[in-house]
Amino acid sequence: MKYKLLATDMDGTLLMNNKALSSENIEALRRAKEKGLEIVICTGRPYVTVKPYLEMLGFDCWVVTNNGAIIRNKEGEIVSVTLMEDETLGQVLKILEKDDVDYHVSDEKFTYIRSIGQRIRLIRSFLLQTEMAYWKAYLLSIWAVVFNGSHKKVDFSSFVNKGGRAASVFIYSKDRKKLENLKKEMKKIKRIDLTSSGIDNIEILHENATKGKALERLSNMLNIEKEEMIAVGDNYNDLSMIAYAGLGVAMENGEEEVIEAADWITTTNENHGIAHLLENCPDIYEKI
Structure with a gap:
């Protein structure tokens, strides 16, 4: 079985501390995309603050914002909204x-x-x-x-x-x-x-608007099993997707509870942890 989807948090994960998107992470995600991996940006941010980074990536991807409450497809169209009562x-x-x-x-x-x-x-x-x-x-x-x-x-x-x-x-x-x-x-x-x-x-x-619930919805939309998903994050709002995905990955700079919940730990966001994951985790290379 191949991994088919990578969901990554932004702040503290994909982005460096100065909120920059490193060329190392961009190139690693582009290579993974070329190998057939669906890339999902999964963040607590609203969409307006995510768009500039999507332009930097240079390819279309799924976007989960507001911690899982809103899902947009590759065209930027809203396909799922979970509002508070x-x-x-x-x-x-x-x-x-x-x-x-x-x-x-x-x-x-x-x-x-x-x-x-x-x-x-x-x-x-x-x-x-x-x-x-x-x-x-x-x-x-x-x-x-x-x-x-x-x-x-x-x-x-x-x-x-x-x-x-x-x-x-x-x-x-x-x-x-x-x-x-x-x-x-x-x-x-x-x-x-x-x-x-x-x-x-x-x-x-x-309660149904977490990042983990968003991945569950994407599983149904894209016909991708949770065992075929990778989720990467550093903070408490990432715990649900790290627990849901087949491969849950914590950043080295992550909260202790996140690190304990993960299957694999990558380097810090300052050391391009997403690129390190895609280049060094054996399971990913065996399955892509």
Whole structure:
């Protein structure tokens, strides 16, 4: 049996710490694609922040965004959306409205925010991680929030009543104690998946909107068995797909729980772990 599909996380996995996509990883993925391996980008990010990287790869691939809630085919068309239930979303927003914490809500089209200034500052800090000049990060963050058309400022107290929907809710804070307290409250809510892609955030989705569930849907769409899938990641939101795939791979820089759950461990994201996996894991070479 050949492996037929490789699902890779982005931040901390495919991307380096400065959010760059290395030429080593690009070339390795292109070679794997030429050998017949379906490539799937599987990330917690919304689609608008993934598109520039797809252009760098230079080939069409399946894309799973919002941690598994939204699946797009090679043409960029949405083929599956798993939204949070209205009642559940209302409960989540009610808790968040009591806290002075930064958060946003995403569906398949937009990112909904309560403060333009707060969102600009968050994106600017994210861009500065890429070693971008401050003035450029400042201008790009304004463009992304105000002029790009992907953001909408809303009143979250009436969001659900006005027809607002959510594929995912992303909560960000440098205050770890605050995040832990929020997690405790959120765990009381039924039918949600509570995860994170870093120590400074919480991500909330429908319980059937995980990366692992997305791979299960792709299995049915593409007629590929889970034993024929490879999944690579570094953080808690990658655990479900690493557990689902026939070959679960953890990054060396991954969380301890992710490393323990994996079948194979590759090098760090700074050392082009995806390329290392495709070039050095014996099972892949035997089966491609």
